[in-house]
Amino acid sequence: MAEIDIDKILEASEKREKQKEIKSKATLGIIIAGSALAIIIIATFVVINVLGESSFNYFPLNAGEKLLYNRKNLSPEEWEVLNKTEKINNYDCKILNKTDKGNFSTIQEYYFQGKKGIYKIAISKDYGKKKEDKFMLLPKRIKKGVVFNAGYHKGNLIKGKVVDKEQLSTPIGDVTAFKISYKATDYNVDIWFAKGVGIIKLKNNLTGYELNLISGKEK
Numbered sequence: 001m002a003e004i005d006i007d008k009i010l011e012a013s014e015k016r017e018k019q020k021e022i023k024s025k026a027t028l029g030i031i032i033a034g035s036a037l038a039i040i041i042i043a044t045f046v047v048i049n050v051l052g053e054s055s056f057n058y059f060p061l062n063a064g065e066k067l068l069y070n071r072k073n074l075s076p077e078e079w080e081v082l083n084k085t086e087k088i089n090n091y092d093c094k095i096l097n098k099t100d101k102g103n104f105s106t107i108q109e110y111y112f113q114g115k116k117g118i119y120k121i122a123i124s125k126d127y128g129k130k131k132e133d134k135f136m137l138l139p140k141r142i143k144k145g146v147v148f149n150a151g152y153h154k155g156n157l158i159k160g161k162v163v164d165k166e167q168l169s170t171p172i173g174d175v176t177a178f179k180i181s182y183k184a185t186d187y188n189v190d191i192w193f194a195k196g197v198g199i200i201k202l203k204n205n206l207t208g209y210e211l212n213l214i215s216g217k218e219k
Contacts, residue, residue, distance in 0.1 A: 058142065
């Protein structure tokens with residue numbers, strides 16, 4: 001009769017128990033990771049649908065990017081966010097330079113991304129004297145139905161409203177954009193913002209002026 005090696009049996013049993021323990025921990029880790037991912041997805045869904053999306057994604061102001069626009073009855077205009085900031089009235093502003101491709105004159109707009117939203121703080125022409133022009137372009141978070149105070153036109157309050165998301169066909173492809181309306185007495189402007197790009201289209205409903213993006217991001 002063969003002699004039973006108790007030590008080997010115990011060793012094999014211990015090895016099996018360790019493997020079960022490792023497998024159990026790995027399974028638990030997968031469950032925890034999956035639960036954490038599910039929580040993140042749910043939280044993101046709640047934030048987007050309840051609070052709205054971050055407006056910073058819809059007017060990104062990334063330095064070096066160039067956008068070319070067609071302007072109705074005017075020469076095209078190129079927009080470029082400069083690779084520098086400037087402090088205006090204690091606001092650290094990013095500079096959006098707009099170049100008229102017909103005569104190469106320029107306009108600079110100074111934007112501040114703050115806790116409450118995106119503001120245009122000032123404007124200048126050909127890097128000359130800055131004129132204060134405080135205007136809330138977008139609130140911090142945007143979703144359909146959100147209303148906000150944008151600024152003033154001839155002493156009248158301009159109300160901004162997130163109308164809805166719309167599908168637009170553009171030279172850079174089909175895009176989904178938030179339509180924002182800005183209205184006051186003698187003021188009626190609609191602007192469409194696309195995620196990761198910025199302004200896709202602008203229309204002044206009183207003057208007939210239109211601006212449409214015709215060439216996308218270049219660096």
